[in-house]
Amino acid sequence: MKSLIATLARSAACLIVGTAPAFAHFQEIIPSADVLPKGGNVALDLVFTHPFEGGPVMDMKRPVQVGVLSGGKRTDLAAALVEKPVAGSMAWTLTHEIAEPGAEIFYVEPQPYFEPAENKLIVHYAKVVVDGFASGEGWDELVGLPVEIQPLTRPTGLWTGNLFSGVVLKDGKPVPFAEIEVEFVNEGKVQAPNDAFVTQVIKADANGTFSYAMPRGGWxxxxxxxxSDTPGKAPDGKDVPIEQGGLIWVKATDMPTAP
Structure with missing residues (x-):
């Protein structure tokens, strides 16, 4: 609670004086597990927030689309969405059964969110891979989102400290020197020395490829x-740029001590 109050205070200060750093927005689509060794149900929470700080949570309108890609087939999961407010703001959840081996790639396209502090619209196409029956198959399939990260490292069954690599694609083509923001779903576990540690920032190389070693267990x-190549409309009807984000969520797991 203290962390959330502090974050709200800093955000308010940013709007008032315009000198504090802006915290990164992330569209979360976090499953209850990254691997289901026996299959079964997986629950996914969809929240638009600042993961490391634990808030503020922004209102997330009903998504434009939400679904799962499995074995080359996309399935619409919009009917499974259930409202699940977080910290007084709208968020969503859904449950899906995994009955066969293979990667289930869940994805969401949210409605554009207008950020007045930056005078732009934000649309983050987010996805996460859940491995059914620990198959290790199908994890690098592309959903076909306008902006998407194609993993080069299997994004499931990763140990803490593993290097995760991927390629940034826009309209299916690599984006040279794309900027990638990285955040940890903190849940109060880590105290950042200062704001520079909240959001990690890396750049892809000339081929759109990037890598990052995850230093702590968690999402x-x-x-x-x-x-975006074309602008969008702000609430006042004026043209504003659209920030398109291609997001992927990856879980690192600490190595357990042998009995």
């Missing part, structure tokens, strides 16, 4: 950010 979000 990590990778957000590749590009600007």
């Amino acid at each position: 990590w979000g990778f957000a590749a950010l590009v600007e």
Whole structure:
């Protein structure tokens, strides 16, 4: 609670004086597990927030689309969405049964969110891979989102400290030197020395490829950010840029001590 109050205070200060750093927005789509060794149900929470700080949570309108890609087939999961407010703001959840071996790639396209502090619209296409029956198959399939990260490292069954690599794609083509923001779903576990540690920032190489070693167990979000080729409309009707994000969520797991 103290952390959330502090974050709200800093955000308010940012709007008032315009000198504090802006915290990164992340569209979360976090499953109850990254691997289901026996299959079964997986629950996914969809929240638009600042993961490391634990808030503020932004209102998330009903998504434009939400679904799962499995074995090359996309299935619409919009009917499974259930409202699940977080910290007084709208968020969503859904449950899906995994009955066969293979990667289930869940994805969401949210409605555009207008950020007045930056005078832009934000649309983050987010996805996460859940491995059914610990198969290790199908994890690098592409959903076909406008901006998307194609993993080069299997994004399931990763130990803490593993190097995660991926390629940033826009309209299916690599984005040279794309900027990627990285945040940890903190849940109050880590105290950042200062704001510079909240959001990690890396850049892809000339081929759109990036890598990052996850230093702590838990969920990590990778957000590749590009600007849309066409502007959108702010609430006042004026043209504003659209920040398009291609997000992938990856879980690192601490190595257990042998009995």
